[in-house]
Amino acid sequence: MLHRYLPMTEEDKQEMLKTIGVASIDELFADIPEQVRFRGELNVKRAKSESELWKELSALADKNANARQYVSFLGAGVYDHYIPAVVDHVLMRSEFYTAYTPYQPEISQGELQAIFEFQTMVCELTGMDVANSSMYDGGTALAEAVLLSAAHTKRRKVLISNAVHPQYREVVRTYANGQRLEVKEIPYNGGVTDLEVLAAEMGDDVACVVIQYPNFFGQIEPLKAIEPLVHEKKSLFVVASNPLALGVLTPPGEFGADIVVGDMQPFGIPMQFGGPHCGYFAVKAPLMRKIPGRLVGQTTDEEGRRGFVLTLQAREQHIRRDKATSNICSNQALNALAASVALSALGKRGVKEMATMNMQKAHYAKSELQKRGLLSPFAGPFFNEFVIRLNQPVDDVNARLRQKGIIGGYNLGFDYPELANHMLVAVTELRTKEEIDRFVNELGDGHA
Amino acid sequence: MHNDQPLIFERSKPGRIAYSLPTLDVPAVDVSELVPADYLRTEEPELPEVSELDLMRHYTALSKRNHGVDSGFYPLGSCTMKYNPKINENVARLAGFAHIHPLQPEETVQGALELMYDLQEHLKEITGMDAVTLQPAAGAHGEWTGLMMIRAYHEANGDFGRTKVIVPDSAHGTNPASATVAGFETVTVRSTADGLVDLEDLKRVVGPDTAALMLTNPNTLGLFEEQIVEMAEIVHEAGGKLYYDGANLNAILGKARPGDMGFDVVHLNLHKTFTGPHGGGGPGSGPVGVKADLIPFLPKPVIAKGENGYYLDDDRPQSIGRVKPFYGNFGINVRAYTYIRSMGPDGLKAVSEYAVLNANYMMRRLADYYDLPYNRHCKHEFVLSGKRQKKLGVRTLDIAKRLLDFGFHPPTIYFPLIVEECMMIEPTETESKETLDAFIDAMIQIAKEAEETPEIVQEAPHTTVVKRLDETTAARKPILRYQKTRN
Numbered sequence: 001m002l003h004r005y006l007p008m009t010e011e012d013k014q015e016m017l018k019t020i021g022v023a024s025i026d027e028l029f030a031d032i033p034e035q036v037r038f039r040g041e042l043n044v045k046r047a048k049s050e051s052e053l054w055k056e057l058s059a060l061a062d063k064n065a066n067a068r069q070y071v072s073f074l075g076a077g078v079y080d081h082y083i084p085a086v087v088d089h090v091l092m093r094s095e096f097y098t099a100y101t102p103y104q105p106e107i108s109q110g111e112l113q114a115i116f117e118f119q120t121m122v123c124e125l126t127g128m129d130v131a132n133s134s135m136y137d138g139g140t141a142l143a144e145a146v147l148l149s150a151a152h153t154k155r156r157k158v159l160i161s162n163a164v165h166p167q168y169r170e171v172v173r174t175y176a177n178g179q180r181l182e183v184k185e186i187p188y189n190g191g192v193t194d195l196e197v198l199a200a201e202m203g204d205d206v207a208c209v210v211i212q213y214p215n216f217f218g219q220i221e222p223l224k225a226i227e228p229l230v231h232e233k234k235s236l237f238v239v240a241s242n243p244l245a246l247g248v249l250t251p252p253g254e255f256g257a258d259i260v261v262g263d264m265q266p267f268g269i270p271m272q273f274g275g276p277h278c279g280y281f282a283v284k285a286p287l288m289r290k291i292p293g294r295l296v297g298q299t300t301d302e303e304g305r306r307g308f309v310l311t312l313q314a315r316e317q318h319i320r321r322d323k324a325t326s327n328i329c330s331n332q333a334l335n336a337l338a339a340s341v342a343l344s345a346l347g348k349r350g351v352k353e354m355a356t357m358n359m360q361k362a363h364y365a366k367s368e369l370q371k372r373g374l375l376s377p378f379a380g381p382f383f384n385e386f387v388i389r390l391n392q393p394v395d396d397v398n399a400r401l402r403q404k405g406i407i408g409g410y411n412l413g414f415d416y417p418e419l420a421n422h423m424l425v426a427v428t429e430l431r432t433k434e435e436i437d438r439f440v441n442e443l444g445d446g447h448a
Numbered sequence: 449m450h451n452d453q454p455l456i457f458e459r460s461k462p463g464r465i466a467y468s469l470p471t472l473d474v475p476a477v478d479v480s481e482l483v484p485a486d487y488l489r490t491e492e493p494e495l496p497e498v499s500e501l502d503l504m505r506h507y508t509a510l511s512k513r514n515h516g517v518d519s520g521f522y523p524l525g526s527c528t529m530k531y532n533p534k535i536n537e538n539v540a541r542l543a544g545f546a547h548i549h550p551l552q553p554e555e556t557v558q559g560a561l562e563l564m565y566d567l568q569e570h571l572k573e574i575t576g577m578d579a580v581t582l583q584p585a586a587g588a589h590g591e592w593t594g595l596m597m598i599r600a601y602h603e604a605n606g607d608f609g610r611t612k613v614i615v616p617d618s619a620h621g622t623n624p625a626s627a628t629v630a631g632f633e634t635v636t637v638r639s640t641a642d643g644l645v646d647l648e649d650l651k652r653v654v655g656p657d658t659a660a661l662m663l664t665n666p667n668t669l670g671l672f673e674e675q676i677v678e679m680a681e682i683v684h685e686a687g688g689k690l691y692y693d694g695a696n697l698n699a700i701l702g703k704a705r706p707g708d709m710g711f712d713v714v715h716l717n718l719h720k721t722f723t724g725p726h727g728g729g730g731p732g733s734g735p736v737g738v739k740a741d742l743i744p745f746l747p748k749p750v751i752a753k754g755e756n757g758y759y760l761d762d763d764r765p766q767s768i769g770r771v772k773p774f775y776g777n778f779g780i781n782v783r784a785y786t787y788i789r790s791m792g793p794d795g796l797k798a799v800s801e802y803a804v805l806n807a808n809y810m811m812r813r814l815a816d817y818y819d820l821p822y823n824r825h826c827k828h829e830f831v832l833s834g835k836r837q838k839k840l841g842v843r844t845l846d847i848a849k850r851l852l853d854f855g856f857h858p859p860t861i862y863f864p865l866i867v868e869e870c871m872m873i874e875p876t877e878t879e880s881k882e883t884l885d886a887f888i889d890a891m892i893q894i895a896k897e898a899e900e901t902p903e904i905v906q907e908a909p910h911t912t913v914v915k916r917l918d919e920t921t922a923a924r925k926p927i928l929r930y931q932k933t934r935n
Contacts, residue, residue: 001798003791005531007880008802016809016881020825025801028808028825029703031672036709042702044570047792050535057786061544063559065552068543076551077773084467086500088541090507098516098532100524101729106852106912109453110514111728114507117456120929124493130928133729136585139773147629167773174747174769178596178630220487248479250487272540273560274550274774275585276731288926294729299922306451307914311922317588317625318863322634327625330586330719330734334727344456344503348495350467356479357472363482364474381483398553410551433473 071435075385075426076410077165078271084345087268105309112308115296118340125246126260127253128282133294134336135279138263139168142240143175144292145259149208149236157182157205161193163215166415191219191378208236218385223255245383247355259283268342269335278335292326358384362427365436372444385426394423456496456506457930466500494932513913521883525829525860525872528698528720536783545782550774554759561758565751567785575714576707577737582776583747590715590734591626596768597745598660598689610659616645618864623662643669643822658688666699666827668864680710697721699828702797712739722784733780747771802877803828813888817895834869842898842905844869850908854890
């Protein structure tokens with residue numbers, strides 16, 4: 001058949017069959033037993049031409065309300081941020097996106113160096129010693145941090161704040177079930193992890209304590225007060241962090257975190273319905289040889305030139321098989337590249353400026369809502385997200401907002417029954433004062 | 449040490465920027481008023497300070513030091529390095545796919561849910577399974593998800609003694625690693641001299657403690673497991689489940705379906721068979737298909753179709769739970785869907801036909817120059833052994849490095865582990881005969897060099913931007929990040 005992705009001509013085919021010594025391609029499939037041969041035609045849609053398919057799929061995309069048409073105040077772990085134009089231009093260099101894992105370093109120096117730079121940026125942001133080349137996303141990175149902690153401490157109990165992203169907690173539970181670990185949730189109090197309960201639950205059997213910073217409610221957790229409780233029992237301190245927040249907040253590494261994970265999505269990665277995003281995984285030096293996933297290291301070639309290779313592979317599944325530190329193979333390399341480009345574009349100054357602007361706009365929105373009588377149950381410091389109490393169901397309010405071209409915040413009642421009628425509002429640098437005022441007016445008018 | 453290619457940090461100069469943030473149009477409150485002093489970052493992260501042109505030149509230079517499928521032939525066995533269609537990239541970048549939030553109300557993302565639902569339907573048909581989840585982010589993630597479901601199935605039957613997963617000695621490393629993460633012990637089953645699973649050994653290791661047998665078919669030697677029906681019977685009779693590693697599905701698209709062979713669980717690598725690009729190592733997508741009796745255990749949420757459109761079903765009491773935040777690597781799934789819709793039923797069948805034709809042609813033409821451990825028709829890939837060359841002092845690693853000088857990415861080497869000096873070659877269906885011939889000619893020349901001028905091969909590569917790198921020192925004294933020299 002003629003197809004733009006299939007170059008063999010009839011003449012090629014005949015010549016090749018002759019070389020092989022068979023009369024037809026079908027003979028090459030003779031080793032498939034007849035009883036499992038599929039002789040019919042697959043019941044899948046007929047092929048469409050490029051232009052017809054483009055038209056159909058564009059129409060399908062148009063059925064979705066996207067953040068370029070709507071003004072979005074929805075966050076909860078995925079954010080609508082500025083993506084510098086350079087990011088996509090680099091990603092479209094097909095030497096990057098059509099390459100495999102850089103197992104042949106001599107012809108993969110570009111990818112390897114980009115990942116080495118990514119690892120450096122993650123270390124800089126988090127205040128940690130070693131970062132890997134990426135994980136699937138923040139949630140699975142957190143689950144792997146829990147597995148690492150259990151393996152390292154040889155303990156089986158995990159304490160996780162329930163102010164950690166609800167879906168991250170669910171993923172942690174699924175992974176923990178695989179290893180038969182016990183997961184215990186620590187309630188929040190006033191929007192942050194309840195330290196009294198945590199202190200009471202701490203014991204010599206605790207592998208790790210998991211805290212999100214800023215947490216799911218946007219609140220800045222008191223890492224300084226938590227750290228001694230964790231380390232006193234020789235447990236590992238695991239912190240999940242929005243990396244953008246670390247442009248203004250003290251990095252978890254400085255508070256003694258042993259493992260810091262999260263998602264680089266705020267840097268150059270579109271929301272794309274929740275994936276692919278880009279997990280990051282950073283540890284302190286003593287855990288270096290226990291880190292999951294690929295690591296790029298610097299070395300030299302035979303002539304003394306600097307070069308980069310995949311290293312410490314003895315941890316990985318293709319070498320250690322059932323003894324590997326993790327089963328991860330494919331990661332999110334291209335999105336790690338996107339994050340590196342975005343971080344290079346923003347640079348030292350831009351990351352701070354963007355993080356600061358998120359805080360300023362979120363605080364403006366919260367104070368304007370307060371002026372309209374919409375109050376927050378939590379008074380602590382926060383980053384770019386906060387909780388407000390409505391006097392009616394969040395879904396009803398959001399349906400009304402949508403009529404005005406606004407995608408409202410997250411309905412916290414889904415995950416926290418005690419927070420029914422509470423909305424989690426995210427305000428990024430992309431929201432203008434005019435948009436925030438409009439949102440405030442819509443909510444305030446409904447509230448009155 | 450000398451540096452031909454500066455790091456982005458080494459191009460940095462204070463006072464340069466490459467961003468353009470929106471104007472601050474709300475009151476400029478000082479963050480120190482918003483955050484307690486202890487939580488206010490004092491030392492700034494050492495991130496690069498470059499102009500936009502500096503940035504583009506840096507990454508363009510890096511891209512030139514990288515080999516992708518668009519740069520040249522990439523016959524990396526078991527990785528299916530086929531052409532990545534460009535329309536896929538355009539579709540994934542449509543605002544209605546790229547800029548939608550996963551927690552938006554269902555009525556605002558009907559197009560996305562429809563695409564996912566229809567992709568699942570297509571994958572069910574292609575694999576012969578009863579249901580598919582798109583949640584797993586990659587192949588290994590799919591393996592672990594499938595094994596967790598198998599465990600949940602056995603436990604729901606009150607069967608807690610099934611602690612072992614059987615994998616062939618030719619299996620991908622992820623198989624045993626995933627089994628461990630899912631809480632199983634791994635048992636290895638031997639291959640016969642013909643490169644197929646040894647049925648007698650399988651009968652020996654299978655038993656009441658067998659949770660599953662994981663199998664790649666065709667296997668990693670590129671050979672179809674002809675006794676698959678018997679194997680399925682052996683495992684099922686013992687009460688175990690049969691797991692299909694979809695890494696090699698490209699060989700049998702439209703020709704045979706794992707579901708018809710007796711497999712209970714299947715994972716696919718959409719970044720291999722279905723052209724989601726490999727991205728330098730990811731992101732991938734690893735959907736999992738199951739037979740009816742495993743449906744209750746699917747990760748949640750499950751996409752369902754109701755009277756008012758598509759919705760996410762979270763009410764799944766027997767589900768293994770969530771394996772990933774949100775719904776999988778949607779952006780990769782969009783690309784795979786676009787590909788399937790570009791191929792249609794006859795196109796998909798032609799894919800496996802040409803993939804198999806190409807592999808057999810290469811195998812036949814190279815058989816005189818390298819050892820061919822399994823001399824029978826292969827499927828989409830085949831293995832050669834560099835045993836003959838090794839006797840001349842030229843290792844398979846040297847042959848791989850010498851191929852770089854010809855502009856080719858080498859095959860997968862030293863895998864599967866059961867073949868000495870192994871080279872595993874997978875051409876894919878998207879390569880022309882001219883490309884295959886050029887690669888074959890290079891391989892023949894290298895075989896001759898091994899006999900006549902082995903040092904050319906041993907010292908290769910000669911033309912790359914770096915020569916062979918010191919991996920030993922890299923592992924012994926790891927340098928895993930750039931440190932600014934602080935004066």
